[in-house]
Amino acid sequence: MEETTLYKSEVLRNFCAGILIKAGLKEDDAGVIADSLICAELRGVKSHGIVRLSTYMERLEKGVLSIDKGIEFERKNGAVALLNANNTFGQIAGYKAMNTAVDIAKTYGVAMVGVKNSNHFGIASYYSMIALESDMIGIVTTHSSPAIAPYGTVVPLLGTNPISIAVPVSNGKPIVLDMSMSTVARGKIRYSALKGEEIPEGWGLDSEGNQTTDPDEVLDGGSLVPIGGVKGSGLALIVDILCSVLTNNCLTGEVKNITDMSGPSRTGHMFCAVNVASFIGTDLFRNNVSQVANQIKSLDAVKDNTVYLPGEIEYNLEEKRKKEGIPVEQKVVELLNGLANRYNLPTL
Amino acid sequence: MEETTLYKSEVLRNFCAGILIKAGLKEDDAGVIADSLICAELRGVKSHGIVRLSTYMERLEKGVLSIDKGIEFERKNGAVALLNANNTFGQIAGYKAMNTAVDIAKTYGVAMVGVKNSNHFGIASYYSMIALESDMIGIVTTHSSPAIAPYGTVVPLLGTNPISIAVPVSNGKPIVLDMSMSTVARGKIRYSALKGEEIPEGWGLDSEGNQTTDPDEVLDGGSLVPIGGVKGSGLALIVDILCSVLTNNCLTGEVKNITDMSGPSRTGHMFCAVNVASFIGTDLFRNNVSQVANQIKSLDAVKDNTVYLPGEIEYNLEEKRKKEGIPVEQKVVELLNGLANRYNLPTL
Numbered sequence: 001m002e003e004t005t006l007y008k009s010e011v012l013r014n015f016c017a018g019i020l021i022k023a024g025l026k027e028d029d030a031g032v033i034a035d036s037l038i039c040a041e042l043r044g045v046k047s048h049g050i051v052r053l054s055t056y057m058e059r060l061e062k063g064v065l066s067i068d069k070g071i072e073f074e075r076k077n078g079a080v081a082l083l084n085a086n087n088t089f090g091q092i093a094g095y096k097a098m099n100t101a102v103d104i105a106k107t108y109g110v111a112m113v114g115v116k117n118s119n120h121f122g123i124a125s126y127y128s129m130i131a132l133e134s135d136m137i138g139i140v141t142t143h144s145s146p147a148i149a150p151y152g153t154v155v156p157l158l159g160t161n162p163i164s165i166a167v168p169v170s171n172g173k174p175i176v177l178d179m180s181m182s183t184v185a186r187g188k189i190r191y192s193a194l195k196g197e198e199i200p201e202g203w204g205l206d207s208e209g210n211q212t213t214d215p216d217e218v219l220d221g222g223s224l225v226p227i228g229g230v231k232g233s234g235l236a237l238i239v240d241i242l243c244s245v246l247t248n249n250c251l252t253g254e255v256k257n258i259t260d261m262s263g264p265s266r267t268g269h270m271f272c273a274v275n276v277a278s279f280i281g282t283d284l285f286r287n288n289v290s291q292v293a294n295q296i297k298s299l300d301a302v303k304d305n306t307v308y309l310p311g312e313i314e315y316n317l318e319e320k321r322k323k324e325g326i327p328v329e330q331k332v333v334e335l336l337n338g339l340a341n342r343y344n345l346p347t348l
Numbered sequence: 349m350e351e352t353t354l355y356k357s358e359v360l361r362n363f364c365a366g367i368l369i370k371a372g373l374k375e376d377d378a379g380v381i382a383d384s385l386i387c388a389e390l391r392g393v394k395s396h397g398i399v400r401l402s403t404y405m406e407r408l409e410k411g412v413l414s415i416d417k418g419i420e421f422e423r424k425n426g427a428v429a430l431l432n433a434n435n436t437f438g439q440i441a442g443y444k445a446m447n448t449a450v451d452i453a454k455t456y457g458v459a460m461v462g463v464k465n466s467n468h469f470g471i472a473s474y475y476s477m478i479a480l481e482s483d484m485i486g487i488v489t490t491h492s493s494p495a496i497a498p499y500g501t502v503v504p505l506l507g508t509n510p511i512s513i514a515v516p517v518s519n520g521k522p523i524v525l526d527m528s529m530s531t532v533a534r535g536k537i538r539y540s541a542l543k544g545e546e547i548p549e550g551w552g553l554d555s556e557g558n559q560t561t562d563p564d565e566v567l568d569g570g571s572l573v574p575i576g577g578v579k580g581s582g583l584a585l586i587v588d589i590l591c592s593v594l595t596n597n598c599l600t601g602e603v604k605n606i607t608d609m610s611g612p613s614r615t616g617h618m619f620c621a622v623n624v625a626s627f628i629g630t631d632l633f634r635n636n637v638s639q640v641a642n643q644i645k646s647l648d649a650v651k652d653n654t655v656y657l658p659g660e661i662e663y664n665l666e667e668k669r670k671k672e673g674i675p676v677e678q679k680v681v682e683l684l685n686g687l688a689n690r691y692n693l694p695t696l
Contacts, residue, residue, distance in 0.1 A: 077457045077626045078427070078455060078456035078457045078458075078626070079426070079427040080458050080623070082627055082628075108425075108426035108427040108428070109425045109426045109427050109428030109460070110426075110458055110459070112457070112458045137589075137594070150644040150647060151655075152649055152653055152655040152656060153647035153648060153655050154647070154648050155647040157644065157647065165586050167586070167589055175585070175586075177585075179576070179578075179579045179582060179583075183576055202550075208650070209650035209651070227576025227579050227580060228576060228580065230527075231527045232575060234527060234658040235525070235527075237523070237644075238515070238658075241485075241640070242485075245628075245633060245636045245637055245640065246485070247628070248627070248633075248636075251639060251640055252644075274460065275428070276594065278423070278425045279428060279462055279595060280430075280595070280596045285594065285596075288593045288596075288599060289589060291599060292593065292599055295505070295599070295600065295601070296501065296600075299498060299501035299505065300502050300503060301501055301502070302501065302556070302557035305500055306500070307498065307499075307500040307501050308500060309498075309585075310578075310585065
């Protein structure tokens with residue numbers, strides 16, 4: 001285990017927001033970005049947490065991400081809107097887009113808001129869960145840099161293209177699916193490579209499309225195995241079309257990784273809100289979903305394990321960490337303190 | 349190989365429609381049901397083809413499916429509608445719902461139409477492809493009888509819950525994803541059981557949730573492996589919530605298999621249309637999707653295989669079978685001729 005220190009979520013949130021404000025962001029925008037990073041930390045998804053701030057600031061400083069123009073709607077037609085992020089933070093665009101989708105769905109029952117020219121938006125469930133506050137189902141997806149090969153090919157052209165879907169319930173623990181189209185995250189394969197360990201079959205393919213247990217073969221020109229093979233590859237393609245082709249953003253494979261400083265990342269997202277009240281009474285819906293959830297919780301488990309609904313482990317962790325604090329690895333503390341020094345702000 | 353006879357698609361279509369009309373269906377409705385069965389045959393999905401007519405007629409004759417009341421909209425709010433199928437054929441409800449979604453999306457840019465109290469609707473892509481004619485993306489999903497265990501449990505409560513997404517292109521071959529949330533169809537496992545053969549690892553689980561290569565252990569109280577494990581199980585749950593809880597149809601696990609004659613199947617579906625023109629010019633969209641498709645087709649293939657986009661194999665087969673005819677196994681011909689005799693109609 002890495003050495004970690006516990007920090008209150010407010011402390012980390014204010015630290016991140018402080019850096020962003022010092023770098024020129026408006027207070028509201030800085031708050032949204034900080035909230036998304038803390039949301040990931042609270043829910044145990046540290047790959048999308050505060051460690052990202054360092055990369056975000058590097059992008060901003062190098063001018064491959066820009067806050068100069070700000071977001072603007074290119075289209076608003078009925079239940080549909082298209083937001084141009086003008087290369088600012090994905091969180092600023094995503095927060096506006098999801099809230100707009102919720103507003104539109106109050107009138108029309110359903111809404112889709114696309115975002116173009118955006119950047120990494122952090123943890124997808126941060127946005128899908130915004131819909132819950134208005135008794136809506138939130139659906140969010142983004143494309144990401146190439147990692148998965150279109151089925152039958154050896155070239156990783158498609159991203160892992162995550163999707164998050166949040167569903168309101170009556171018992172306090174919303175159902176929140178948040179998943180990518182790859183069997184495992186690339187981070188897990190990198191971790192095995194670092195430790196010199198083999199990876200299980202079914203995680204990665206080598207540069208010729210063969211299954212491999214050597215993590216280096218995956219990382220060096222290989223690709224991640226999509227869930228269900230041809231099915232996950234197909235879903236990843238659809239996500240790419242919705243997030244990038246439909247938003248007139250860029251073509252498949254052109255979106256850059258967050259660490260690629262050669263230019264704007266050209267990330268696209270799609271946000272959808274479904275107003276439960278348009279279909280069924282919200283209380284009835286919440287109660288029925290909770291009944292389904294309770295039924296699943298009561299089913300016989302594999303080997304007497306505890307059964308968890310999508311998002312339940314993350315919810316439980318969030319409750320715990322809100323009380324007890326967020327454990328931060330020493331190397332992440334050092335990274336953040338380096339930022340603090342650079343921006344003449346107090347260290348953690 | 350089974351012995352097969354080639355029939356022109358029109359011959360089979362008119363045969364099926366004839367039986368349905370004789371059984372009391374309106375000509376238009378009979379045509380839609382027949383079209384969906386022939387669509388499946390043309391695209392090589394014979395599990396959803398003309399072999400189903402026999403089961404449909406049995407349901408109708410036994411009164412567990414009824415054409416008496418007909419479909420009716422319970423709600424129409426902005427871009428959302430809810431259709432009560434009143435236990436008639438899934439195809440009749442599905443065709444109306446998808447066309448309604450397309451009509452609504454012409455005004456609002458996006459539409460969602462739910463269907464409750466329905467029945468088996470055949471091949472999902474029959475509906476998603478309706479959207480293509482209006483330059484829209486069609487998204488269709490249905491829940492189905494229990495087959496997949498919620499992750500961590502040993503009880504198959506969730507259906508295979510297929511989803512189909514159709515995307516317009518400029519080069520004539522639309523991208524049409526049509527997939528279930530299980531790694532393989534239950535039919536494949538039944539086939540292995542019949543032949544006394546083992547199944548590969550990763551297809552099925554036994555009644556205690558362990559991987560098994562014995563097809564009988566899967567069919568006897570076991571469950572199908574969802575794509576990506578916890579991910580496919582989560583997606584199947586979401587599909588169930590959208591198709592059945594949101595439509596106020598029935599709770600998860602209550603939908604009956606098409607062969608279960610103990611009562612109405614209580615199937616729910618969800619239909620969504622996305623009007624491309626609300627986001628981007630339709631020609632630009634079609635051209636960009638086709639450019640993506642061409643790029644994927646030109647990628648280096650695994651072991652020099654041909655690369656196919658989602659729906660391409662089915663499209664090619666459809667073109668071929670429209671010209672050359674549909675091969676029908678002798679036992680299916682006999683099944684259909686039995687129906688013809690029962691309804692005093694000419695045999696095939």
